[in-house]
Amino acid sequence: MIQDFLVLCLESYSVAVLIQTHIHMSKNWPLWEIFVRSKNGLEHRHFGSLHAADAEMALENARDVYTRRSEGVSIWVVESKNITASNPEHNGELFEPAQDKVYRHPTFYDLPDDVKHM
């Protein structure tokens, strides 16, 4: 009996959380990451982020927030939730293997000084 009651409580709690999350989601504008190309020939660079209802509005807001003084010629917007980032805690496994591979660098190879153009 008590168990049934507890299960019921738990279920209604999860429903409440679901509803709340949904209200929360539908009310708040999602977060977007903004990338700007300063001029042709350069890559798009991460400039920051902002909130907007959709991609089109994110572009317009990015124009106003990040390029008020001609800082860009092209803007990319990506909804932040679509970015997968590496975890700095795993930096060891991820990046250390490159550290002991000095033979990937030209200075690893011993050549006589009189060899030119190499």
Added chain:
Amino acid sequence: MSNEQIKNLEEIFEARIARDEKIEPKDWMPEKYRKTHIRQMSQHAHSEIVGMLPEGNWITRAPSLRRKAALLAKVQDEAGHGLYIYSACETLGISRDELYEQLHSGKAKYSSIFNYPTVTWADMGAIGWLVDGAAIINQVPLCNTSFGPYARAMVRVCKEESFHQRQGFEIMLKLCNGTPEQKEMAQDALNRWWWPSLMMLGPTDAESIHTEQSMKWKLKRKSNDELRQQFIDQTVPQADILGLTIPDLDLKFNEKTGSYDFGEIDWDEFWQVVKGHGPSNKKRMKDRVGAWERGAWVRDAAMAYAEKQEDKKELKKVS
């Protein structure tokens, strides 16, 4: 994690900052570092947002199109600065809604200077010259602070801030070269903004509770008193150029230190304003919360539209 492990991580963390390495949002950090940064960055962002209000007051009454365009651009910059810093703050795991809620409920503070009224056009000059001048002194060292997103936001803010101060000084200069009434107006604005600008640089070092920790984390490079002295030393000669008198009878150049000695600051006034009893605290919050509430239907409509467009796209995919 055991206490010893945490202590170990903290030591590694402090050593990284001492080596001038930057901390990025996903890096491990002590809880106190996260909380201190959320507090300081959100206060900073709130100040930019509330800072728009005393100036917004004059946009429709600017004396010329040139002044109006400049003031509009300055206020728009302040909105931008608020947005850069809010999003930098959000990388620490607090939502924009929570940040707004803290501002609107009075839980979070913003710079006490914005709780003074802007009663004449000369106040636009004095704010640009003095308030933005003091802000620049505060902000330049933050371009090198340890938390990456804050430092990057501050680089952009500082680049834009210099125009704010120059346009303010130009307003003062124009008034000082104008009719006697105009010059008097400029002097009156200086009289009212001088002391609050000095207070803006924060309580004296003896009273400042966060200084030591903030120095360690490079959230601060100089103490409040050092910053205040720097501000006074660079501003007094500027007042001379304007031909205005700084409202401090004790202000005097000290040959020995090479700096200006100055009179006692009324710290009671400062704490009164911080605690919410300044001349415009209530009005600022009422205007800010009112704007947020009146804008709710626009935000909801934009979201409803976005969802509808998304549904349409889904339908097209299905058919």
